[in-house]
Amino acid sequence: xxxxxxxxxxxxELTQWLTALRSALPGETLITERAxxxxxxxxxxxxxxxxxxxxxxxPNLKLIQSLWAGVDKLLRDASVPVDVPLxxxxxxxxxxxxxxxxxxxxxxxxxxxxxxxxxxxxxxxxAHPQRRADETRVTVLGLGQMGRAVAQRLASNGYRVSGxxxxxxxxxxxxxxxxxxxxxxxxxxxxxxxNLLPLTAATTGLFDAGTFARMRRGPSFVNLxxxxxxxxxxxxxxxxxxxxxxxxxxxxxxxxLPASHPFWSHPQVTLLPHVAAxxxxxxxxxxxxxxVRALREGQALADLVDRRRGY
Amino acid sequence: xxxxxxxxxxxxELTQWLTALRSALPGETLITERAxxxxxxxxxxxxxxxxxxxxxxxPNLKLIQSLWAGVDKLLRDASVPVDVPLxxxxxxxxxxxxxxxxxxxxxxxxxxxxxxxxxxxxxxxxAHPQRRADETRVTVLGLGQMGRAVAQRLASNGYRVSGxxxxxxxxxxxxxxxxxxxxxxxxxxxxxxxNLLPLTAATTGLFDAGTFARMRRGPSFVNLxxxxxxxxxxxxxxxxxxxxxxxxxxxxxxxxLPASHPFWSHPQVTLLPHVAAxxxxxxxxxxxxxxVRALREGQALADLVDRRRGY
Numbered sequence: 106x107x108x109x110x111x112x113x114x115x116x117x118e119l120t121q122w123l124t125a126l127r128s129a130l131p132g133e134t135l136i137t138e139r140a141x142x143x144x145x146x147x148x149x150x151x152x153x154x155x156x157x158x159x160x161x162x163x164p165n166l167k168l169i170q171s172l173w174a175g176v177d178k179l180l181r182d183a184s185v186p187v188d189v190p191l192x193x194x195x196x197x198x199x200x201x202x203x204x205x206x207x208x209x210x211x212x213x214x215x216x217x218x219x220x221x222x223x224x225x226x227x228x229x230x231x232a233h234p235q236r237r238a239d240e241t242r243v244t245v246l247g248l249g250q251m252g253r254a255v256a257q258r259l260a261s262n263g264y265r266v267s268g269x270x271x272x273x274x275x276x277x278x279x280x281x282x283x284x285x286x287x288x289x290x291x292x293x294x295x296x297x298x299x300n301l302l303p304l305t306a307a308t309t310g311l312f313d314a315g316t317f318a319r320m321r322r323g324p325s326f327v328n329l330x331x332x333x334x335x336x337x338x339x340x341x342x343x344x345x346x347x348x349x350x351x352x353x354x355x356x357x358x359x360x361x362l363p364a365s366h367p368f369w370s371h372p373q374v375t376l377l378p379h380v381a382a383x384x385x386x387x388x389x390x391x392x393x394x395x396x397v398r399a400l401r402e403g404q405a406l407a408d409l410v411d412r413r414r415g416y
Numbered sequence: 417x418x419x420x421x422x423x424x425x426x427x428x429e430l431t432q433w434l435t436a437l438r439s440a441l442p443g444e445t446l447i448t449e450r451a452x453x454x455x456x457x458x459x460x461x462x463x464x465x466x467x468x469x470x471x472x473x474x475p476n477l478k479l480i481q482s483l484w485a486g487v488d489k490l491l492r493d494a495s496v497p498v499d500v501p502l503x504x505x506x507x508x509x510x511x512x513x514x515x516x517x518x519x520x521x522x523x524x525x526x527x528x529x530x531x532x533x534x535x536x537x538x539x540x541x542x543a544h545p546q547r548r549a550d551e552t553r554v555t556v557l558g559l560g561q562m563g564r565a566v567a568q569r570l571a572s573n574g575y576r577v578s579g580x581x582x583x584x585x586x587x588x589x590x591x592x593x594x595x596x597x598x599x600x601x602x603x604x605x606x607x608x609x610x611n612l613l614p615l616t617a618a619t620t621g622l623f624d625a626g627t628f629a630r631m632r633r634g635p636s637f638v639n640l641x642x643x644x645x646x647x648x649x650x651x652x653x654x655x656x657x658x659x660x661x662x663x664x665x666x667x668x669x670x671x672x673l674p675a676s677h678p679f680w681s682h683p684q685v686t687l688l689p690h691v692a693a694x695x696x697x698x699x700x701x702x703x704x705x706x707x708v709r710a711l712r713e714g715q716a717l718a719d720l721v722d723r724r725r726g727y
Contacts, residue, residue, distance in 0.1 A: 238516065262519075
């Protein structure tokens with residue numbers, strides 16, 4: 106029984122992951138090259154951006170464990186066997202990292218720190234009125250593991266937080282709504298909207314001209330989920346018209362974001378290179394190892410993806 | 417009995433303060449021009465950057481209530497009568513604003529968001545390793561009302577927080593030290609040092625070459641207190657040598673910071689125009705009104721400054 110690590114990791118990053126996984130999985134055989142063993146011996150694949158076709162022709166595969174939280178790319182890869190249980194990464198350390206990024210974006214927007222950074226570039230000394238956290242309404246779209254961590258962190262720091270998800274969810278201190286009919290309502294109320302939805306057929310292109318028009322005039326938009334949730338041209342138009350005030354974007358339709366893309370130099374866009382919640386090898390290896398042990402011991406697997414739902 | 421509002425407020429800001437104070441002080445006579453009444457009738461002065469000499473020649477003054485938290489400038493003004501009780505502003509809303517600014521600075525430093533902002537300017541897509549909050553040691557210098565609020569907010573967001581003050585202070589979850597002998601120790605340990613000390617003879621110029629040399633190599637420095645705490649030339653030298661990695665500065669020896677000052681364009685300096693905790697007229701007027709009522713009713717005055725101590 107062999108575990109295949111199928112990934113585009115290289116160099117130091119690959120070394121770091123192998124060290125963490127080997128330490129979390131004593132007694133297991135972990136390989137990175139399929140050619141180095143009999144394909145029939147591979148029963149578990151641990152994946153992070155696997156090369157195309159990496160999981161094809163593994164007749165005894167029983168578990169695909171992703172090291173990333175988002176599995177939309179895996180579900181689009183026709184060579185990933187559809188009858189093998191697929192688990193996504195649910196790591197408290199990643200949830201905390203996402204909550205930190207969302208909190209930083211909200212603090213920056215609430216208190217005008219992005220505007221002050223612009224002023225520093227032109228040596229402009231100018232104070233602006235200060236808004237309180239409890240006067241700042243933040244809507245978190247998507248209340249899965251990460252959305253929930255974000256909503257709770259913002260509420261504990263004094264913000265007025267509402268949330269929206271497709272399924273009913275209850276979170277202490279959060280005004281949580283669900284279903285398509287409630288979406289316009291939570292959007293209309295938001296001063297800051299944070300996208301943490303999974304990428305599915307229903308959410309692709311959700312943030313388009315129609316959605317931005319449903320928001321109160323002048324809110325800010327924070328995308329920490331997937332680039333394909335957003336119609337870039339509509340976002341740029343909403344910023345230009347004043348419908349949106351500012352956008353904080355961590356994810357993009359094409360990554361790395363091409364150097365010619367207008368987001369890079371846009372004064373109303375703050376851009377991160379997909380780092381809102383990086384997987385931490387130390388904790389993620391432990392999470393993956395839990396599922397490996399569960400499989401070996403015939404226990405229930407955690408965090409399995411519902412392929413019909415898409416996450 | 418008349419209350420004199422002695423300030424350099426003008427225009428909308430003055431209107432906002434007068435509205436808030438009149439609403440908080442029904443039945444009181446509030447004036448902004450000394451000439452408009454008999455000097456002997458003024459028994460309370462509410463001050464915020466009072467013009468020089470504004471408090472001289474008021475024979476029946478019984479309370480000077482500052483609208484700012486810091487009173488160092490008032491204590492240096494020889495025309496402010498030394499035998500009249502002086503109260504500084506202690507407003508929970510200001511403490512919360514200060515905690516937000518400190519948290520934003522710490523999040524930005526911990527997660528590299530200042531570095532990513534630099535990268536955006538040159539369209540550079542490059543992720544950096546992610547550090548956890550519980551791996552980030554923050555030292556808060558000064559554990560008064562604001563330092564305490566900052567230390568608690570950082571601890572509740574998962575940071576490893578230590579504190580230092582001249583007098584012994586106990587705060588849950590904080591490793592609080594006191595006295596000159598402990599200062600080198602807390603500095604040596606800090607990855608991020610936040611200055612929230614009062615400005616006194618003992619703390620003026622505290623952050624000089626000697627202090628920066630006592631810190632571990634490569635920490636960051638956040639100054640949210642007073643510009644005169646820092647020797648600017650030594651700070652620039654510490655940034656140039658790599659002894660300090662980054663500085664977040666809200667306060668300066670001369671404000672507004674002159675356009676020619678090297679801080680403005682320094683890539684390792686993030687600069688705010690003294691907005692870390694602006695006084696909010698709505699809540700501060702209520703706090704001032706409490707002391708006015710206490711005086712009228714012969715009750716004890718709150719938040720009086722110890723002029724010998726200097727804060």
